[in-house]
Amino acid sequence: MTEKVMSYRDLKVWQKGIELVKLIYLLTRDFPKHETYGLTSQIQRSAVSVPSNIAEGQTRNSTADFQRFLFIAQGSLSEVDTQIVIAQELGYLERAKGQDVEARILELRKMLYALINSLPKK
Secondary structure (H helix, E strand, C coil): CCCCCCCHHHCHHHHHHHHHHHHHHHHHCCCCHHHCCCHHHHHHHHHHHHHHHHHHHHCCCCHHHHHHHHHHHHHHHHHHHHHHHHHHHCCCCCHHHHHHHHHHHHHHHHHHHHHHHHCCCC
């Protein structure tokens, strides 16, 4: 039996999104200070956008709106993924730490895809 979702906070994908945000904030603490308003800020904003869009979409009045916001969350996740690669290429992030983030991103991407496909079609 499936439990009814009462709030976006009940969604595992939202919870995993919050975990990703916390991880990104921990990792970016060690980025160079001159990147504070550059890559550091951008990757943090992209990460925050993932669970934020899931939450906003879930509270909308229609399935189509929810789906649209889930697609936006996927886009933000792709931004985080790209910014992780950039951070690695610039030497701001060790490969091992980057691989951990990439694994979490892949898990979130799969969860978003599954949620989108589970929504009732028009």
